[in-house]
Every structure is written in structure tokens, then in C-alpha cells.
Amino acid sequence: MHEPQTRRRLAWEIAIVLLLSLGASALWSVLQFADVSTREAPIGEQQVALNPSRSDRAWLDLAYQLTGILLDLVPVALVIWLLWRARRPHLSALGIDGARPWRDTASGTALVLIIGIPGLALYIAGRAMGLTVNVVPSPLDAHWFTVPLLLLSALRAGLTEEVIVIGYLFERLRRIGWSPWAIIVSAALLRGVYHLYQGVPAMLGNIAMGLLFGWLYQRTGRLVPLIVAHTLIDVAVFVGYPWAYASFPVLFGG
Template sequence: MTLTRTRHRLALEIAIVLLLSLGASALWSLLQYIDVSTRPTPIGEQQVALNPARSDRAWLDLAYQLTGIVLDLVPVALVVWLLWRWRRPHLGALGIDGTRPWRDSASGAALVLVIGIPGLALYAAGRSLGLTVDVVPSPLDAHWFTVPVLLLSALRAGLTEEVIVIGYLFERLRRLGWSAWQIIVATSALRGMYHLYQGVPALIGNVAMGLLFGWLYQRTGRLLPLIIAHTLIDVAVFVGYPWAYATFPGLFGG
């Protein structure tokens, strides 16, 4: 197989993986932003639901939520299949080897503070300037399974975004001959785009997060700290934010 043909196959593979996952999310997010930004109502006065219920019947809502989580993880399984090595470490191409779980966990927890506090400040600034939609969370006491499902959703987000946007794209784009900073910037732009539905500040914040995560991955080759950090951040957003939103409605625009 010629080098040109190999490059074309890799580019096609990347397009398929992204259109099955976060590339599709970026397209939907762009359409949503066009929708909210062209309405008569200012963006700051509009709302978007965070983890909304899928049905008014509890058992069916649970079925919807779990099915959505499983289906969203299918592209992650595809990436694992594509990059699996028969020799250990099997997921070495993704920067996952499990050799230092405690150090990776500590690094991930430290990243939460670096990303989480500025992210909260950016959201508050966006709300005060009318540049960010009001993100309305679902109540934590809606059902007995609400919090467990939110925790699974946070893990789903951490796995999907970091495995695909960082681990997979870094490996494939390197093979296509992209430089480190070309990859970091491109993946950061993608991360920002699929958060654009919340407003421009969300795009900026997630691009900054992508630049930091991409730089760290380029230096360390470790993906687990990024997955852990992203999961913990989303646990705070999915579980902590609904509590704060209900407790301090004036602060969060509720």
C-alpha cells in the first residue's frame, strides 16, 4: 500500500470516527448557536437544559438515559479496537497503561482545580455579560437513579472526549505528519466547537482547556490523568451545579 493511499485511508477513518462522535456534536452545537444567536431574545435570556429527563415515566427515563450512555461509548470502543495492540501495553497508543494509577489520579485531581475554578469564573462572567445561555440543570431528587446516572454521564463524557479528542486524534494526526502544535490547536478548536451551544465564553474556556490538556499529553503521554480530571469536573457540573443552582438561584440566574 502506497504512502498516499495510507494517508487517504487514515484521513477517511478520522472523518468517520468524528462524524460518529464529537465531530457530529460540533456540527449540532454550531447549528444550536446559530439558532439562539439569531432569535429576538438575547442569548443571556435563553435557557438550555442540562441532562434533561427523557420521559415522564421513571423506568422509561432510566432506560433512555442508560441506552444513551452506552451508545455514546460505542465510538470509544471503536477507537480502542482501532488502536489496540496485541502486546502489552494494549492501549499504549492511547497513552493508557495502568502502571501508575495513584500518580495519575493525583495529577487528575490537581487538574480539576486548575480547570474548574477558572471555568466557573468564566461561566459567571459570561452570564453577567449576557453572552452565555442559562444552563438549567435537572433536579437531583427527580428519581432514585438520578445521581448514579449523572455520575455515569460524567464518566461517559470524560472517556469520550479524552480518548477520542486527545488519545485517538493525537496518534492518527501524528501519523499524517502533523506537528505537535498543529494537533494541539486543532483538537482544542474541536473541543471548543462542540461546547459552542452554551455561548462564546464556553467555546473560549474549552479551547483553553484543550490547549492545556493537549500540551500536557504531548509532554507526558499520559491520558488517564486527563480522563480522571474531566470526569471529576463533570461530576461537579452535573451534581454540584444542580445543588448550587437550586440553593442560590439569584447567583445562577434561576
């Protein structure tokens, strides 16, 4: 296959993968932001539910939630299929080789402090300035399966965002000739846009996170620390934030 045809084919592949996953999330996020920003009530007085219940019947809510998690992971499976290599390590194109799991886990854990604390401060500042919607979490004691599902949702987010936005996009955009910083900035902007529904500060914070993650990946070529960091941050948001929201409602705008 000639090189121009290869680039065109990869460009179409990228578009399809993104529109099946986080590109679609970005489009919905823009529409949600247009909705909340054009209402009479200021953005700071509006709410968005975090991991809301899907049904008032427990068994059906569990089925809905598990189905949603599994379907969200299908694009990750597609990316793994597309970048799978016959020789070991099979996922080296995604920056995953299993060579140093403990070191990767430790690096990801350290990243949580670098990203998590400024992220929380940015959210509180955005709420104080009325630029961020009030993110209302579901109560942790809603069902016996609530916390396990939240942990699965955090893992889903870590896998989906980092495998697609970092591992997949970096590999494919390199192949069609993009420069490292063009890839880093583009991936960070995508990350920011699909968080825009929470408000401009959330978008800017996620762009900053994307720039850091992209720069680290460009330097190290290792994806697992980013997956670990993202998953742990979302565990704190999905599980720790509901506790803090219930305990300190005035601080979080409850």
C-alpha cells in the same frame, strides 16, 4: 501499502470516527448556536437543559438515559478496536498503560482545581455579560437513580472526549504528518466548537482547556490524568451545580 494511500485511508478513518462522535456534536452545536443567536430574545435570556429527563415515566427515563450513555460509548469502543495492540500494554497508543494508577489519579485531581475554578468564573462572567445561555440542571431528587446516572454521564463525557479528542486524534494526526502544535490547536478548537451551543465564553473556555490538555498529553503521553480530571469536573457540574443552582439561583441566573 504506499505512504500516500496510508495517509488518505487514515484521513477517511478520522473523518468517519469524528462524524460518529464529537464531530457530529460540533455540527449540532453550531446549528444550536445559530438558532439561539438569531432569536429575538438575547442569548443571556435563553436556556439550555443539562441532562434533561427523557420521559415522565421513571422506568422509561432510566432506559432512555442508560441507552444514550451506552450508545455514546460505542465510538470509544471503535477507537479502542482501531488502536488495540497485540502486545502489552494494549492501549499504549492511546496513552493508557496502567503502570501508575494512583499517580495518574492524583495528577488528574490536581488538574480539577486548575481548570474548574476558572471555568466556573468564566460561566458566571458570561452570564453577567449576557453572552452565555442559562444552563438549567435537572433536580437531583427527581428519581432514585438520578445521581448514579449523573455520575455515569460524567464518566461517559470524560472517556468520550479525552479518548477521542486527545488519545485517538493525537495518534492518528501524528501518523499523517501533523506537527505537535497543529494537533494541539486543532483538537482544542474542536473541543471548543462542540461546546459553542452554550455561548462564546463556553467555547473559549473549552478551547483553553483543550490547549492545556493537549500540551500536557504531548509532554507526558499519559491519558488517564486527563480522563480523571474531566470526569471529576463533570461530576462537579452535573451534581454540584444543581445543588448550587438551587441554593443560589440569583448567582446562576435562575
